[in-house]
Amino acid sequence: MKKYSFISIICIILLISCEKETNIRFGFDSRIDKSSEGLVIADISDGVDHIMLKGILNLSEGEAEVTLLNSYGDIVYSSIIKAPEQWSVEEAFAARPGYWKLKYKSHNGIGEIDLHLWKY
Incomplete structure (x- = not known):
């Protein structure tokens, strides 16, 4: 019985300690009004190969400008x-x-804006 408990504990520790690859996103998910603006600064590390700009913007009036600047x-x-x-x-x-x-x-x-920068 103790042998199975020890093996179970080892398995749980291994599962918890494994590094998990996750997609991380930065951006906006909000309403836009006549004077709104937003800025998100994302720290892109050496281990990231690509980033994706993905989203939707719905406008019923006026204009909006979207800009992405690299490092x-x-x-x-x-x-x-x-x-x-x-x-x-x-x-x-x-x-x-x-x-x-x-x-x-x-x-x-x-x-409305739903726009994000994804690291992967």
């Missing part, structure tokens, strides 16, 4: 969305280690 400050993605539109994006980028910035700015826009 060097270069704009790697930019789009201006004009209402009425349901805009979507799903685009992958080679990850460069450092701080990436995902931001949006409303220009009298009304709607």
Whole structure:
């Protein structure tokens, strides 16, 4: 009986201690009003090969701007969305280690945003 308890404890320890690969996301999931804006800064480490910009923006009025800057400050993605539109994006980028910035700015826009930067 003690032998089975010891083996069970070893198995539980091994399961808990194993490193698990997870997708981590940074971004926005909120309403947009005429003066809203957002900024998320993601720390991309050496172990990340790619990042994915994925999301939807629904505008019923005005405009909104979405921008992604890499760790060097270069704009790697930019789009201006004009209402009425349901805009979507799903685009992958080679990850460069450092701080990436995902931001949006409303220009009298009304709607919703569900936009994230995924590390994988």
